[in-house]
Amino acid sequence: MGITLKEASEQVGVTRQTLMKAIKNGRVSGQKSTNGEWRIEPVELFRVWPAVKGVQHPSHIQLTAGDIPIAPSVDEEVVTLLKAQIDLLRSQLDDVRTDREDVRADRNHWRQIAERALLTDQRTALERMPDTLTEATASVEAPLASPPEGGFWSRLFGRSLKDERHG
Template sequence: MLTLGQAAKEVGKSKTAIANAIKEGRLSANRLENGQYQIDPAELFRVYQSINRQEESKGVQSETPINKASLQGETDLLRELVAQIKDERDDLRRRLDVSETARQRETEAREKDSAELRRLTLLLTHQPEPTAKKSGLYQKLFGRDKTKV
């Protein structure tokens, strides 16, 4: 069994951090009559990693060989894929612009044909095209519409 101070040294934490873990219920410990804690090492290492294990894991990480050639090959492959995707995106944008331009031209042509068809229909049915409002006597005398006065 470990005291609070011994436990703190084993895991590289402060006494306060260990005491807080006990109070929060993350770490179980027995309290003696004199107020000191007794902490089971298995319980301590369940919650915290020992300093020796931390150093071992750091050493293992630094000793892991890195194959830079394969990483470079993967990086180059990913760059090629990104470039290919960008080319496809640009091609799709060009196609979209072309189709949008064609759609606008068709819409304008339909509107023009519709106006021409309306004009021809009016001519065939002998209906004069609507003209501006005829001016009345007041308009001729004073040069303005009396409703706007």
């Protein structure tokens, strides 16, 4: 669970107020217990402040084989459950990879169809007919057109240059 602010202040040699300020500022993470008392994990505490001499740092505690509780049945059950979960996740990953390949194949198929459709003229013969007619009439009309005689005003009033000179 963690140690109280009083115990923490004794282990690192700072006041409880300093620890509270560090918790409020986010420098150290702490949790409020059900009775309203703040608790700090020793690892978190020693990450920020070094231990005062005479106080043993949790990472320097010497453990013997008798100090470590061994529960092989619980550990084996957990390992078995974790292996089963890993196998399930692997099979789900394989399914996702298969689905991804299917989607890619479909995408490529539809892309080829779209490219073929864009390369060919999809219009019917009647729809294509006006294009050929306009091309043919444009080529015939082009040589027949001649520039108009006279300027804007003479054309507006219907006079020609010949009429003005002789008139």
